[in-house]
Amino acid sequence: MTTKAVSPWRNLWIRFCEDRIALGALIVVAIILVLALFAPLIAPQDPYDLSGLSLRDARRPPGFVGSGAYVHWLGTDAQGRDLWSAILYGLRVSIQIGIFAGAVGLIIGTTVGILAAYHRGIAETVLMRIIDLQLSFPPILLALVLVAVLGQGKAQLIAALVAAQYAYFARTAFGAASAERSKDYIEAAMATPLSNMRIVFRHILPNAMPALIVVATVQVAYAIALESTLSFLGLGLPVTEPSLGMLISNGVKYMMSGRYWISVYPGIALIVLIVAINLVGDHVRDILNPRLNR
Amino acid sequence: MSEAFISINDVYKRFSPRLSMADRIVSKLGARVETRPVRAVDGVTLMVERGQTLGLVGESGCGKSTLGRMIAGILEPTGGQVRIDGKPVMQGGRKADTRIQTIFQDPFASLDPRMRVGDIIAEGPLAHGLADKAGERAYVAAYLERAGLDPSFADRFPHQFSGGQRQRIAIARALAMQPDVLVCDEPVASLDVSIQAQIVNLFLKLRREMSITLIFISHDLSVVRHVSDHVAIMYLGRIVESGPTEKIYTDPKHPYTKGLLESVPKLLVEDDALVHFKPIMGEIPSPLAPPAGCHFNPRCPIAVELCRSEDPRLRLIGPGHCAACHLAE
Numbered sequence: 001m002t003t004k005a006v007s008p009w010r011n012l013w014i015r016f017c018e019d020r021i022a023l024g025a026l027i028v029v030a031i032i033l034v035l036a037l038f039a040p041l042i043a044p045q046d047p048y049d050l051s052g053l054s055l056r057d058a059r060r061p062p063g064f065v066g067s068g069a070y071v072h073w074l075g076t077d078a079q080g081r082d083l084w085s086a087i088l089y090g091l092r093v094s095i096q097i098g099i100f101a102g103a104v105g106l107i108i109g110t111t112v113g114i115l116a117a118y119h120r121g122i123a124e125t126v127l128m129r130i131i132d133l134q135l136s137f138p139p140i141l142l143a144l145v146l147v148a149v150l151g152q153g154k155a156q157l158i159a160a161l162v163a164a165q166y167a168y169f170a171r172t173a174f175g176a177a178s179a180e181r182s183k184d185y186i187e188a189a190m191a192t193p194l195s196n197m198r199i200v201f202r203h204i205l206p207n208a209m210p211a212l213i214v215v216a217t218v219q220v221a222y223a224i225a226l227e228s229t230l231s232f233l234g235l236g237l238p239v240t241e242p243s244l245g246m247l248i249s250n251g252v253k254y255m256m257s258g259r260y261w262i263s264v265y266p267g268i269a270l271i272v273l274i275v276a277i278n279l280v281g282d283h284v285r286d287i288l289n290p291r292l293n294r
Numbered sequence: 295m296s297e298a299f300i301s302i303n304d305v306y307k308r309f310s311p312r313l314s315m316a317d318r319i320v321s322k323l324g325a326r327v328e329t330r331p332v333r334a335v336d337g338v339t340l341m342v343e344r345g346q347t348l349g350l351v352g353e354s355g356c357g358k359s360t361l362g363r364m365i366a367g368i369l370e371p372t373g374g375q376v377r378i379d380g381k382p383v384m385q386g387g388r389k390a391d392t393r394i395q396t397i398f399q400d401p402f403a404s405l406d407p408r409m410r411v412g413d414i415i416a417e418g419p420l421a422h423g424l425a426d427k428a429g430e431r432a433y434v435a436a437y438l439e440r441a442g443l444d445p446s447f448a449d450r451f452p453h454q455f456s457g458g459q460r461q462r463i464a465i466a467r468a469l470a471m472q473p474d475v476l477v478c479d480e481p482v483a484s485l486d487v488s489i490q491a492q493i494v495n496l497f498l499k500l501r502r503e504m505s506i507t508l509i510f511i512s513h514d515l516s517v518v519r520h521v522s523d524h525v526a527i528m529y530l531g532r533i534v535e536s537g538p539t540e541k542i543y544t545d546p547k548h549p550y551t552k553g554l555l556e557s558v559p560k561l562l563v564e565d566d567a568l569v570h571f572k573p574i575m576g577e578i579p580s581p582l583a584p585p586a587g588c589h590f591n592p593r594c595p596i597a598v599e600l601c602r603s604e605d606p607r608l609r610l611i612g613p614g615h616c617a618a619c620h621l622a623e
């Protein structure tokens with residue numbers, strides 16, 4: 001028995017830090033978040049300000065010094081945008097949408113999953129049937145259809161992503177909450193007795209939370225990838241606010257003429273972001289895996 | 295006759311299998327899907343007087359926990375009712391009062407791993423107005439001490455404690471609700487033998503000092519003998535014999551009770567060796583399809599024709615001593 005009170009959350013953090021790769025991935029994610037958050041301060045150019053762009057600077061290779069008298073380290077795109085600035089702003093848009101869609105999906109999915117797990121009976125049967133049905137559709141298909149129906153725009157895009165993803169949260173929340181529900185400490189709470197609200201919020205939710213965090217990270221990465229796919233296909237955000245997917249899409253037609261950087265650098269940024277988030281999520285899942293525990 | 299403090303009145307519990315749509319269809323088509331309910335508790339009537347300890351004994355799977363959970367108000371009976379002091383413990387599918395609390399078998403599962411010990415103990419009393427925020431720490435400390443623990447443990451988490459200490463935390467949590475009745479479901483079965491005695495002694499002390507009524511469930515006959523005033527023997531969902539502890543242990547009337555007592559390994563001091571003991575013949579029948587007549591008849595060494603056809607009622611055969619056997623007298 002240790003003498004210091006180590007909370008289960010702190011324990012999780014200590015074990016997370018033991019893995020170099022996961023810690024590195026977390027640092028990468030943190031750096032990208034900071035870059036995205038402070039993009040207006042870091043970026044040499046405002047890529048949304050079309051009046052500041054000059055076609056004389058268009059499609060210049062990395063290292064070119066343009067009319068702005070600064071170095072375009074990653075080159076420029078077809079409109080003469082500084083790619084480094086465009087990527088920073090693109091990350092901002094992608095991350096914003098990913099996190100927002102992830103958070104809304106988490107809240108809706110968790111509510112549905114925990115309700116079904118706690119009340120069992122008819123609620124469980126009906127809700128989980130719907131969820132299972134939805135999980136049998138590829139999310140990209142669902143998102144495509146919804147964006148086509150709802151139209152373009154941030155809110156519509158987020159709604160489509162949430163609709164495509166909440167079922168994954170519901171599944172996980174249901175699984176985790178069902179597992180907790182059948183444990184003795186929940187029975188002890190019912191025997192006290194404590195109110196349903198208290199049992200759900202003070203006991204089931206905190207114990208299901210680690211599993212939910214894992215899906216949340218993975219689903220945020222997936223939402224970012226989905227959004228990029230939609231934008232790449234021209235169904236995402238309006239052209240005035242290019243996300244990473246749109247930057248990649250804009251550059252594709254210049255790939256053959258050797259101007260690789262217009263697509264490749266935004267692509268690398270997207271891959272690094274998604275891989276890093278997934279590494280973090282995977283490692284948390286490994287820590288929580290009961291077979292590896294203890 | 296006035297009603298006993300705890301009155302368990304012809305209580306039943308059946309668990310129906312949860313069938314999926316597909317199961318239901320194939321079973322209609324004649325496939326062998328189990329649709330019969332488990333008869334976990336099959337008509338139990340028991341009375342416990344205030345301040346007494348009732349030991350509930352039986353092999354695993356005979357329905358002890360299910361009965362205990364119905365007494366504690368965690369599980370709604372399929373039929374019958376449990377009343378404490380004349381009031382039903384369950385009303386409308388929910389537990390109605392806090393005067394009965396439970397101790398579970400596995401202290402590694404019965405404490406929320408993400409809460410501090412102090413919060414675990416204070417949660418119920420705060421929710422029910424037995425303590426207030428200002429007096430919380432002192433309240434928790436008092437009950438930790440009563441359960442034989444250091445008050446400083448309040449700031450720690452359950453995973454920092456051993457099984458015996460965790461069981462004491464669970465006991466402190468139950469006591470903090472100021473119950474009149476404690477249902478203890480195999481409270482020492484998962485503990486090391488050396489720790490078992492300490493926890494049993496704690497129960498004895500609590501009963502003496504706080505005049506708590508205990509329902510003590512166990513499959514360990516010697517522990518039950520040690521703590522109980524009365525003992526009830528359960529077999530396949532029914533009580534087969536009940537009576538004062540000494541009477542049951544020295545003069546058992548039901549062949550199942552006799553078998554149980556003889557199947558306990560005894561250490562004989564003279565030869566200093568484990569004497570052969572007699573296990574009860576045969577297997578426990580499935581609670582899905584208990585045998586006709588007396589549930590024990592297929593394993594009973596003295597069964598007669600009557601036992602295979604007619605179900606023996608629990609009847610009085612001595613002062614406070616009942617047995618459900620056609621041949622007992």
Ligand SMILES: Nc1ncnc2c1ncn2[C@@H]1O[C@H](COP(=O)(O)OP(=O)(O)O)[C@@H](O)[C@H]1O
Binds near residue numbers: 355361
């Ligand atoms: N929730 C449940 N659903 C279905 N069957 C159950 C459930 N709980 C207990 N049973 C069955 O009821 C019988 C009695 O179980 P239990 O009360 O746990 O026995 P004991 O505590 O004496 O070992 C067993 O056959 C068990 O399988």
Ligand SMILES: [Mg+2]
Binds near residue numbers: 358359360480
């Ligand atoms: Mg049991």
